[in-house]
Amino acid sequence: MSRRSRIIGCGAYLPSNAVSNQELARRVDTSDEWIVQRTGIRNRHLAAEGELTSDLAVAAARRALEHAGIEASAIDCIVLATTTPDNTFPATAVKVQAALGMTTGFAFDVQAVCAGFIFALSVADNFIRSGQATRALVIGAETFSRLLDWEDRSTCVLFGDGAGAVVLEAFDGTGAAGERGVLSTHLHSDGRQYDLLYVDGGPSSTRSTGHVRMSGQEVFRHAVTRLSEVVEEALVANKLEPSAIDWLVPHQANQRIIDGIARKLRLPADKVVLTVDHHGNTSAASIPLALAEAVGDGRIKRGDLILMEGIGGGLTWGSALVRW
Missing domain, CATH: 3.40.47.10 (Thiolase/Chalcone synthase)
Incomplete structure (x- = not known):
């Protein structure tokens, strides 16, 4: 134990x-x-x-x-x-x-x-x-x-x-994949991509808050690649196949990115919690907002295997496998 x-x-x-x-x-x-x-x-x-x-x-x-x-x-x-x-x-x-x-x-x-x-x-x-x-x-x-x-x-x-x-x-x-709880988390960052998504201000640089600046196409390209990798990492770490996933609860940045990850996992659309249409990208809030919505409406049930993943400025990215 x-x-x-x-x-x-x-x-x-x-x-x-x-x-x-x-x-x-x-x-x-x-x-x-x-x-x-x-x-x-x-x-x-x-x-x-x-x-x-x-x-x-x-x-x-x-x-x-x-x-x-x-x-x-x-x-x-x-x-x-x-x-x-x-x-x-x-x-x-x-x-x-x-x-x-x-x-x-x-x-x-x-x-x-x-x-x-x-x-x-x-x-x-x-x-x-x-x-x-x-x-x-x-x-x-x-x-x-x-x-x-x-x-x-x-x-x-x-x-x-x-x-x-x-x-x-x-x-x-016991740590078994069939047991409730956080099975594993996987974190990464790559500071070489710092300028792809950033805010052009801060206390040390401009003494101001600044605004969001983004190289959209480059962020999209990195997102699909890095998220696919970190999803695979979580599955391999727990000796699971994509078919074991009951729900994908992704960061809600762009529906095309979410759809791409779901296709790689061969997950049908009705197994993906999608809130980007009515929430937009709420950054660090997007995954727990989507999770709470799916739990609240009864989609996510006790024993379901949930895969969460997200990517952000830095670049930073990660995944988590949770048995509800």
Whole structure:
């Protein structure tokens, strides 16, 4: 027997302001047809004035705790994945900790952009496996709209705001692939691709926030290759065939990328959790948002094998296999 972690609850939050492609077309030179054809996105949610990343994170965390049936006082650590913190420092996670009334344990942020949730999940899983935590709250939360250049149609139409969270709990298991829990996580980065997707500002460089800049075609090319590799890595590590996967819960960046990965796995469309059409790309929040939606509507059931994967600026990418 070995100490492992399993997901016992999940939750999500989206700002109330839903913005359609048609609305964006009134602000920037684009069209619903152009956006849908290239990305699959039809709507996204944007945070209200004064609504912070921590606000979104707290709302998602509370729903995850409620779903798990535990109080915040039972949590040992919070790992918050975000590219859009409330402030340069302290970590947004400590604001979430205070808002939840959690006065013990520890909280910190992880920054891996769109792969952030997978990185945060891996960190929390390893804390539990090592015995440093018994229960962990893993959150992906973004107000990505605050980083957008609203005159750049190649980027401003892609992103949205939101938050998702899961609660991990320790248990003693065998590590068998058929057992509930986080089976494995796999992380990678390649700093040589730094300039493919980045924000042109920061405290050390420009003393400003900056805007998202992206080489779309190059990011697309790397995404298909790297995600295929890291998906295969997860399957090989667990001695599983693609046919064993019940659900693909991918980072929701672009429907064409998602479709490409599903084809490589020979997964039918009805086994892919797709939210990019109504959420847009919510960066670190996209995987837990999609997971919470599929759990909430009953698609994901106890015992299902879930493959999560994502790629983001850095480049960073990763995957996780979880038995629900």
